[in-house]
Amino acid sequence: MSLSEQWVAFMTILRKEIKRYLRIWTQTLLPSAITMSLYFVIFGSLIGSRIGEMGGFTYMEFVVPGLIMMAIVTNSYANVVSSFFGSKFSHAVEELLVSPVSNVVILMGYVVGGVSRGLLVAVVVTLVSLFFTHLQIHSYLIVITVVLMTSTLFSLAGFINAVYANSFDDISIVPTFVLTPLIYLGGVFYSMDLLPEFWANVSKLNPLVYVVNAFRYGVLGVSDVSLPIAFGMIIFFTALAFGFSMHLLNSGKRLRQ
Amino acid sequence: MSSTWQNTGTIARLSTEVNSLPTMIPALTIENLSKVYDNGFEALKGISFQVEQGDFFALLGPNGAGKSTTIGIICSLVAKSGGRVRIFDVDIDVDFPAAKRHIGIVPQEFNFNQFEKALDIVVNQAGYYGLPPALAKERAEKYLRELGIWDQRDVPARMLSGGMKRRLMIARSLIHEPRLLILDEPSAGVDIEMRRSMWAFLKRINEQGTTIILTTHYLEEAEALCRHIAIINHGNIVENTSIKSLLRQLSREVFILDCVEDVPEEIAIDGFIVRRVDSHTLEVEVQKGQHLNDVFSVLGEEGINVSSMRNRANRLEEMFVNLVEGAA
Numbered sequence: 001m002s003l004s005e006q007w008v009a010f011m012t013i014l015r016k017e018i019k020r021y022l023r024i025w026t027q028t029l030l031p032s033a034i035t036m037s038l039y040f041v042i043f044g045s046l047i048g049s050r051i052g053e054m055g056g057f058t059y060m061e062f063v064v065p066g067l068i069m070m071a072i073v074t075n076s077y078a079n080v081v082s083s084f085f086g087s088k089f090s091h092a093v094e095e096l097l098v099s100p101v102s103n104v105v106i107l108m109g110y111v112v113g114g115v116s117r118g119l120l121v122a123v124v125v126t127l128v129s130l131f132f133t134h135l136q137i138h139s140y141l142i143v144i145t146v147v148l149m150t151s152t153l154f155s156l157a158g159f160i161n162a163v164y165a166n167s168f169d170d171i172s173i174v175p176t177f178v179l180t181p182l183i184y185l186g187g188v189f190y191s192m193d194l195l196p197e198f199w200a201n202v203s204k205l206n207p208l209v210y211v212v213n214a215f216r217y218g219v220l221g222v223s224d225v226s227l228p229i230a231f232g233m234i235i236f237f238t239a240l241a242f243g244f245s246m247h248l249l250n251s252g253k254r255l256r257q
Numbered sequence: 258m259s260s261t262w263q264n265t266g267t268i269a270r271l272s273t274e275v276n277s278l279p280t281m282i283p284a285l286t287i288e289n290l291s292k293v294y295d296n297g298f299e300a301l302k303g304i305s306f307q308v309e310q311g312d313f314f315a316l317l318g319p320n321g322a323g324k325s326t327t328i329g330i331i332c333s334l335v336a337k338s339g340g341r342v343r344i345f346d347v348d349i350d351v352d353f354p355a356a357k358r359h360i361g362i363v364p365q366e367f368n369f370n371q372f373e374k375a376l377d378i379v380v381n382q383a384g385y386y387g388l389p390p391a392l393a394k395e396r397a398e399k400y401l402r403e404l405g406i407w408d409q410r411d412v413p414a415r416m417l418s419g420g421m422k423r424r425l426m427i428a429r430s431l432i433h434e435p436r437l438l439i440l441d442e443p444s445a446g447v448d449i450e451m452r453r454s455m456w457a458f459l460k461r462i463n464e465q466g467t468t469i470i471l472t473t474h475y476l477e478e479a480e481a482l483c484r485h486i487a488i489i490n491h492g493n494i495v496e497n498t499s500i501k502s503l504l505r506q507l508s509r510e511v512f513i514l515d516c517v518e519d520v521p522e523e524i525a526i527d528g529f530i531v532r533r534v535d536s537h538t539l540e541v542e543v544q545k546g547q548h549l550n551d552v553f554s555v556l557g558e559e560g561i562n563v564s565s566m567r568n569r570a571n572r573l574e575e576m577f578v579n580l581v582e583g584a585a
Binding site for chain 2: 001002004005006008009011012013015016019023086087090091092094095096097098099100101102252256257
């Protein structure tokens with residue numbers, strides 16, 4: 001296929017993905033707005049007002065970047081895992097597999113679809129947060145870069161999960177038992193300074209720590225980890241996930257018999 | 258809604274493209290194709306066959322014989338263990354994307370997103386082949402019209418009847434105007450009227466140049482549509498010839514004769530095996546070289562007139578059973 005034909009194929013997959021999550025917006029966009037509103041009310045206003053300052057900011061100011069990032073991570077992941085597994089389950093993925101579209105275009109179509117939902121939810125959650133706090137952005141460039149990189153990373157992770165999943169149970173196991181604990185332990189609600197040294201070091205294995213702190217730096221200008229290391233780790237994990245996703249597609253593992 | 262499938266002219270363009278290819282190149286060449294699944298099951302044991310351009314080719318075989326594995330390999334849903342596959346002389350190991358451009362596939366099972374609209378399913382498929390949106394929509398309209406489901410274009414696929422879903426898959430498979438159309442059990446779950454109109458549609462696009470391969474359990478369908486046939490059993494090709502040649506090999510045929518007058522209980526016709534089914538029905542076995550005229554002469558002498566006659570079973574079916582059982 002020529003480059004222009006590959007572009008058409010990519011846009012077709014992307015359009016289909018965007019149509020899908022907009023069609024079922026009550027399942028894909030609304031829940032994040034409601035859940036995050038509850039987080040803002042309970043952790044930010046009710047409990048947060050009794051916690052005092054964290055990292056030099058009110059608890060509400062501190063927690064908002066982490067909560068926005070939490071919404072981006074879960075939505076990017078959920079979009080790709082549910083859409084691609086749904087295609088596998090209904091055998092609709094065969095439409096793509098029998099066509100001449102290249103594997104990298106298939107992957108990028110789904111990933112950018114996940115990124116677009118992550119971005120949309122980020123905007124929705126940010127608007128909701130403005131009802132509870134005043135957001136002052138330290139660096140728009142860092143904010144946008146981190147959002148794009150994070151949603152790419154977790155869209156890729158969702159793709160890998162979808163390829164391995166055999167049932168709808170399998171696509172909820174990882175978000176429930178892996179992703180959620182990583183998010184909660186990734187510094188969304190607390191500063192790493194609060195952890196004992198041992199657990200602070202263990203936390204450095206958690207990609208969410210780098211994601212949350214890089215984003216928090218973009219918004220507030222403070223971070224528990226150095227920014228270059230945070231970017232380096234996000235790029236490393238993204239490259240790893242991309243390489244593995246391409247390996248799965250090229251080998252046809254769990255997609256072709 | 259009418260189930261008549263119309264040709265609004267798009268198919269004619271297919272034939273122009275098809276005819277521009279050198280005619281000596283086969284549409285499909287399979288050499289020593291083998292497949293061993295991960296569980297050790299040997300689905301294909303080195304099969305070879307060729308399908309000429311413009312042919313209407315039937316791939317028959319009992320369940321589990323290897324038909325779907327063969328089709329799966331041709332369209333890349335199954336990885337082969339060995340052998341070569343060439344589609345219009347393009348080796349799938351050398352340039353599978355180029356080979357895929359020539360193929361349209363209509364699988365046995367519905368394999369589309371049931372929540373998407375019929376039009377979106379077809380337009381999206383065009384996009385996967387790199388067709389720009391405007392051209393995709395134009396072709397989608399033509400094929401959905403030709404297949405009689407344009408009025409249902411905005412209906413989610415899950416709301417369509419089984420026959421409409423089958424037509425939707427045919428429209429989808431034609432959207433990139435393939436030179437080789439492969440249909441896996443196209444008549445499964447389709448009513449008689451729909452089947453007949455589908456046959457007429459397939460005959461028409463074949464006459465206009467599209468090579469067609471179909472697998473089917475309806476041997477009547479293969480006899481009505483196809484010129485060549487390969488029978489596959491236990492992963493081996495047990496027969497590969499023209500339908501006419503295959504039928505010529507039939508050593509015997511059994512006919513049912515409906516008689517006007519009462520048939521005597523002890524009726525016998527020299528040289529023929531005759532069985533009285535009931536007072537007005539005879540079953541006559543005719544060996545190769547024997548003539549039915551002799552049967553009619555004897556019955557005429559007995560004062561028995563024959564009002565109608567039919568084969569006891571489809572002729573191809575008898576041949577198929579002989580070949581498959583013989584190879585078992």
